[in-house]
Amino acid sequence: MPSHTIEEYLETIYKLSENGPVRPARIAEAIGVSGPTVTATLRRLGRDGYVARPHGMVELTEAGRRAALDVVRRHRVAERFLADVLKLPWADVHEEACRLEHALSPTVVSALEAFMENPDTCPHGHPIPAKDGKISPRQGVPLATVGRGTEVVILRVDEDEEGLLGHLASRGLFPGTRIAVLDASPFDGALLIESGPARFALSREAASRIVVEPVGE
Numbered sequence: 001m002p003s004h005t006i007e008e009y010l011e012t013i014y015k016l017s018e019n020g021p022v023r024p025a026r027i028a029e030a031i032g033v034s035g036p037t038v039t040a041t042l043r044r045l046g047r048d049g050y051v052a053r054p055h056g057m058v059e060l061t062e063a064g065r066r067a068a069l070d071v072v073r074r075h076r077v078a079e080r081f082l083a084d085v086l087k088l089p090w091a092d093v094h095e096e097a098c099r100l101e102h103a104l105s106p107t108v109v110s111a112l113e114a115f116m117e118n119p120d121t122c123p124h125g126h127p128i129p130a131k132d133g134k135i136s137p138r139q140g141v142p143l144a145t146v147g148r149g150t151e152v153v154i155l156r157v158d159e160d161e162e163g164l165l166g167h168l169a170s171r172g173l174f175p176g177t178r179i180a181v182l183d184a185s186p187f188d189g190a191l192l193i194e195s196g197p198a199r200f201a202l203s204r205e206a207a208s209r210i211v212v213e214p215v216g217e
Contacts (some may be wrong), residue, residue: 015030070133075122078101081092143212173210
């Protein structure tokens with residue numbers, strides 16, 4: 001079984017790859033370590049057959065992808081349990097699950113899934129991989145790209161940005177929430193959002209980390 005450090009790298013590479021090619025510098029930034037540390041760890045990952053390095057980029061091999069999705073599955077099942085069963089605050093379960101994911105055995109993960117009647121997504125809207133590694137394709141578009149006058153429903157939010165979850169929770173912006181884009185600033189891209197009776201501004205940076213689907217699709 002990979003070490004905690006290796007699991008963290010595999011999970012990070014998988015998540016980064018969902019948004020395009022992965023450079024070592026992006027891994028260093030995401031994990032919070034130095035470039036030489038990433039280089040040394042990638043060398044180990046390559047030696048163990050988890051990553052390939054085409055043109056200096058970082059790609060998961062099939063073995064690496066399976067191992068990464070196993071970590072992602074444990075993490076998202078743990079989040080669901082913490083939020084739904086233990087009733088921890090929605091904005092806190094990601095950090096707590098980061099600690100739990102390395103300790104959960106396949107037997108415990110399967111038991112938790114069965115106990116919770118096999119949830120499809122984590123509390124932040126991201127799909128939970130199946131035991132065999134299959135995962136639902138991503139859908140939706142960033143809220144920052146939605147035009148004014150459009151009504152949308154939130155599908156998922158970025159869970160890795162420190163402070164973002166607390167901000168979104170304070171505005172009631174959870175997966176499943178229906179909102180309308182009333183206006184967009186031509187200067188900084190900030191959006192004027194309506195959610196129920198409330199209206200408020202949302203920065204372009206925050207809106208880029210919220211994935212939505214137009215109502216009716």
